[in-house]
Amino acid sequence: MGAPAWVWIPELGVGLVMNAAAAAFLWTSFSLLAGRAQPAPPPAPLALDATREGILVTDPQGRVQVCNRAFRELWGLPAGGLEPGSDGIGPDFLLAQVKNPAACLAGARSLLEDPASVWSDTLELWDGRVLERHGRPYLGADGIQGIAWGFRDVTSRAKADLFVHRLSLAVEQSPISVLITDTAGSIEFINPKFTQLTGYALDEALGRNPRILQSGFTPAKVYRDLWSTVTAGEIWVGELQNRRKDGELFWERATISPLRDADGVITHYLGLKEDITVQKRLEQQLRHAQRLEAVGNLAGGVAHDLNNILQVINGYGSLMQMTQAADDPNRAGLAEILKAAERAASLTHSLLAFSRKQVMNPRTLDLNGVVGNVEKLLKRIIGADIRLTVEKDPEPLHVHADLGQIEHVLLNLANNAREAMPTGGSLAIATRTTAIDAAWRDSRGFGQPGPYALLEVRDSGVGMDAETLRRVFDPYFTTREMGRGTGLGLATVYGIVKQHGGYIVADSEPGRGATFQVYLPIAPDPVTPQAAPDPDRDQVRGTETVLVAEDDPSVRGFLEMVLQRHGYQVVSASDGQEAVERFAERRGEVKLILMDVIMPRKGGRQAFEEIRAVEPAAKVLFISGYTADFIQSRGELGQDMELLMKPVQPLVLLRKMREILDGRP
16 A cells, blocks of 8 residues: 555645555545536545544535544544444534534534635643644535545644743743843843833844943942853842933842753853842831931930930039129130030930930921021021022911921021032022822832922032932931031931921932922821910929939939929939838828939839829829830820920929929910
């Protein structure tokens, strides 16, 4: 019968491996060329059994005319099934194996409707196999005589095609950037994520080198290490700061690996890159927060002892100043001592504000009013060679804030601007309403969406480079020469703003000045009425008995002297337990308890609770040199308890005592 050979059968639309006899049979059977009509061929299944393709020939009614052994094996037909001339177990048996019988039958109907048509498709079987099917009608003297089908098992190829298709989808839809270059570094492939990340479309990137992304901020050594690693056949992993097509900087974590052919020769390089810009921004914020915490812990650790010392210096100095004659030769020296003590207290407060551990007295304020109050002072601070312009929102901007600290923010920003304009310039301050949305938050990596009051301070000074701008809010970072400034000004501003639940951002370039924007949450409540004027010195005197509980002897002695000089009777205690005992002894006489918060043997709050248990009407004023967060963490202060932070001026202390004793709000 001759050796098997590959034969193309155009009438079937398939190529078959068969011997010469089988080929001659098919040529005779399906000679339907150019309208030639031949009698239907006699069945010759033995001749077709030589081919590996499954062959099935049916009449227009679907009855079997010819089928070969390969067809029976493909469909798992038993011996004797599908005998020529009958439908046997055929149609139902075959359709039961196909996942989509309707599509299978649709092919036959289409061929019977059009004598010139051909049909090709694939059939998925329930057992997991995939069969490729080709069919066309064959013609006789009376028209369509039937359909000739060819079947081939393409399961392996279909699985491979599906794998490649899924792999292609994975690359196209990958959340990481993918690029492939040749060994010279020319880009041959990028996925859509690469375009989204860099801004370069496929036609813009093909044939170019990835160095189009270099920003100049990644050290050259990193690129040398990258190239030497991959050319040696190793995988390189690292971080790169690159630049998008529009000029915006971004960070990516890259994995670059060589691709080899079947012989192990490197033919291409594969780059997988993940955008880590947000992660880098969060890491920077974390490092800044850690520096804040470190300085805050330092401030908190020394605040108590330092404030007690300053309380004694300021307190006694103020008392001496109050009694000095105008021509006293020591008056100027004492004033300098008090001024130095005030600077020390201000430094302690700055440290605490910077670390967000300062005690706040927030109330509803109009930000426009705060700017208006500070405006006159600013004109004296910045000097005549700097032009000040103030543009306030026409509507009130209500914020819930500590008046003194917001004024401190504005003064610090103005002072920073003055230092940036040594030969003069312009300083612009503006307020307005704004909003933080999702886009703003995503671009900066922080921010709670909502309405905000914006305080903007803009100068025409020397500006800052990128490195200075990155560290501008770091503690003890300063660009001034030695001895000019502590490096806590902007760091303090940052701490105050964060303590108020707000945000501060800076923008600057060398030679183009700087702009600081402070975002404070809008407060829904109206502005509270202004407080009544403070009483004068004669109105702070009293005759009541006051229990003073303070563990530091120097501070306790100062408090006793202040109260006694202003007419009060004083009962002293050196700790909380002694305070409870002294109150029990003088229960009917003591009208106010002036008590330190943290004391030996028994804390101030515990002592006061024991006192209130026997005298519910007892009144207390706490004083402390510890930080607010330390006091709150120990649960030493209730919400309805009054607190003054050391060092406190004598008149401030006396006025507060009178408010409590007289029941004034």
